[in-house]
Amino acid sequence: MMHIARADTSEHRFEIQCKLEAEIASLEVLKEAEERSRKLTNNVVGILSSLEQRLATLRRTILPVYNETGNLQAQQQNIEMTLNALDHAIGYYGVCQEVEVTVRAGPGGSGGLDNFLEAMNRLYNAQRYFQKNNPSSVELENITSLFVVGLDALYAEFHDILTRQSKPILPIVLLDLIGSDEDTSGEDAPQSLCQLSESILGDLVKIAAWLEERGHRKHVKIYASVRSAIVLRSLQLLKEHQRSASGGSTHAGSPLPKTKFGNRHSLGIQEISGKRASKRLQHALEKKS
Secondary structure: OHHHHHHHHHHHHHHHHHHHHHHHHHHHHHHHHHHHHHHHHHHHHHHHHHHHHHHHHHHHHHHHHHHHHHHHHHHHHHHHHHHHHHHHHHHHHOHHHHHHHHHHHOOOOOOHHHHHHHHHHHHHHHHHHHHHHOOOOHHHHHHHHHHHHHHHHHHHHHHHHHHHHOOOOOHHHHHHHHOOOOOOOOOOOOHHHOOOOHHHHHHHHHHHHHHHHOOOOHHHHHHHHHHHHHHHHHHHHHHHHHHHHHHHHHHOOOOOOOOHHHHHHHHHHHHHHHHHHHHHHHHHHHHHO
């Protein structure tokens, strides 16, 4: 029995010894892994520390360069803006010489009305620039003088167009208007009243709009003067026509004497019809003007 007990104890010790050796071996493996992990950690920490130091050095080196680059970019933008402003200002100094031929040729020159108005626009903008930035400059005097020349030429063109295209209305046409109750402002208007073509009317509107936008209104007086003269001439022609017609009817009238009351009656009818005709005539002339 004792022999069997000793054998069991030895076997049990052997098993424990084997387990202990296995655990010791596992512990050694674990220690080796921990050592490798520690070395790797130290290496990573060293690398990160070195990287941090290099980044700090790079930051100290790059930051002044970055700031200097920003300053250089700002200076470059300022230089470009200054050059653009100089180009813009220099352009005003050469306007007078560039547009002088066109302006002195007038709206009826080879360039036409549009080219003339474009030249006047450049003069107008240059005049405003020098009035604001250098009011005592010689360039302002030259530009203002040339602008006045162009303005006078534009007024003269406006007057010439109206004078050429406006003609008195024939007495026959006025009498037709007086005797008609139809509206002459529509498509049924007599052809003789349509004195301004679309192109001519477009030029007049273009000139008037350009002058209005820049505060010049002399063209309104020109229009009123020319058109009122045409209306007055139309009335004079109508008056002369009525005189000649009444004179002819006197010689060709009946030789029989008219009674006193008959004359009064005819005069009353003529007065009433004359008032109606005057109203219709005034209405027709207002539409024409």
